[in-house]
Amino acid sequence: MSHLFRCLLFALLAIAASSVRSQDGEYSELFDALKPGLFTVEVVDRISNNKNGIGSAFAVGPDGRLATNYHVVSEFVIDPERYALRYRDAAGASGPLEVLDVDVLHDLALVRMAGDRTAEPEPFALAAEAPRDGATVLALGNPYDIGISIVPGTYNGLLANQYRKNIHFTGALNPGMSGGPAVNVLGEVVGINVAGAGNSVSFLVPVDNLVRLIDRAPDRPPALADLRRDIPSRILAHQDAMLDDLLAGDWTPEPFGPLRIPREIRPWMSCTGGGREPMEELPWRESRSNCTLNDRIYLSRTLDTGPLEILVAWYASDSLNDWQISRVFEQNSFLAFNRTGEDDVTEFQCTEDWTAPASLAPVPFKATYCARSYADYPGLYDVLFVTRAQRRGGEAVYIHYTLAGVGREQARSFHVRLMGSIEWNS
CATH class of the missing domain: 2.40.10.120 (Thrombin, subunit H)
Incomplete structure (x- = not known):
């Protein structure tokens, strides 16, 4: 040196x-x-x-x-x-x-x-x-x-x-x-x-x-009661604005296995995914797309609200028959995306039906739509939806979403927009 x-x-x-x-x-x-x-x-x-x-x-x-x-x-x-x-x-x-x-x-x-x-x-x-x-x-x-x-x-x-x-x-x-x-x-x-x-x-x-x-x-x-009473309306106004912004986003579908689906609709939506090839003990291919807004509104030590999740997946197998492939994807269970205590919300009330959205016809889908309300915040709901379908040739798909802290009308508008934006790839 x-x-x-x-x-x-x-x-x-x-x-x-x-x-x-x-x-x-x-x-x-x-x-x-x-x-x-x-x-x-x-x-x-x-x-x-x-x-x-x-x-x-x-x-x-x-x-x-x-x-x-x-x-x-x-x-x-x-x-x-x-x-x-x-x-x-x-x-x-x-x-x-x-x-x-x-x-x-x-x-x-x-x-x-x-x-x-x-x-x-x-x-x-x-x-x-x-x-x-x-x-x-x-x-x-x-x-x-x-x-x-x-x-x-x-x-x-x-x-x-x-x-x-x-x-x-x-x-x-x-x-x-x-x-x-x-x-x-x-x-x-x-x-x-x-x-x-x-x-x-x-x-x-x-x-x-x-x-x-x-x-x-x-x-x-x-009075603290007045402060508490104002909270649901402020959350609803915020969630309405957020969903309006989301509904006005880019819903252009992109290829995803047998489907075309929207992904990062807005910059504040984060999408990840994964998949795997068949193995001897698990003889099917699978792929997942998971888009989330993990933006939580704190309400108490046991309760938060605000996030949303959209999950789409497909399975395909050359060796499993239709019954076997249905057993594979029907094992998936879905939970709400937000944290709640047992006294914070009601039980989910669910309806089931066979339906075929126009963009996915003529394949029939079995759909489950669930909603629950907040005990202390009237007008707020959590919504959970899942729909599944099989196509010939050992192929199956499912679509799932959860919304937290939304009004019923906005939840319905989101549902219609999402299901109308997913279509078959061929």
Whole structure:
């Protein structure tokens, strides 16, 4: 190594070390400045007076207004007789919280510190524009209730495969940080911590959704029953708009075995597939196409809604007879695509019929159409559909979809559009 090269290398290392020290100092000073506006939200079981769950929050306005996630406060909103809400600031002072408004579609809540408090926290500034992709973003919150922390990471823009766009954040969001702010290097909020997927893959709610919630929130806390009553209509309006957008998408059918089917109808629909050739113990070919919108709306610890799934598959065999091939594909069972508890929804009510959609005639299909309603969210339904058919020559196909949290009319419009877009390949 030449003397000149060594000198250049040492100079570059010195510059890098100086930059790191400067950056560390900048983050440290920013953390100190923002910390007084950061809070822990505690969901308290009234019987035991113990914490049942925690999240984070941050100051956003006058009169002790704080922003957090809906999923942080949802148990209180759903069952205030059993749970209470309280805050704890960075200095350890605590008190009760009241809920001003919620946005379940974007997992946000606006709460307010109630009762006496020693000081009014300085509100966080909300960024007027998004950072550039690759910019540094700092997430703040209380991971695992070990104390307010700062997590540097990277802003990666909005997720393409979501209808409701969240921000992809490369940084470790851990339980307890939900509802905390993610800020740019100026300390302006660009997003709200919402979820982590491990390996530093995390997600933020864009701050413009919070701005809209703040603008519409009332000055006084409404009755929680009124908040709950508004949730189904807001979900239905969102789901109607999503399905309208989907129905207006590209339904051009593409070859798929004996069929022609639509695939990625919209950019926010993600399609995968697979198949295999016959084996001695499994003497049939099969192929699957699975298109999903795995975009879930949190309602409670046991219930979410919003996703949809479209699954098409075919089987073919040169050695199995018609009865044997029917036994192969009739073993498939189908479940709803969303998470529910036993008290959250009714049982599926199903109808069965032999039918031949015009685009698939004259082959008869055996179709099962099922729907269930939500116990606490009137007007919302989950729909499950499957139809199967066999053709001569050891070939069989099935078509399946599930919709979660939709109205009956929109579900019917989706059904007609999907079945009318699938046709025989020859």
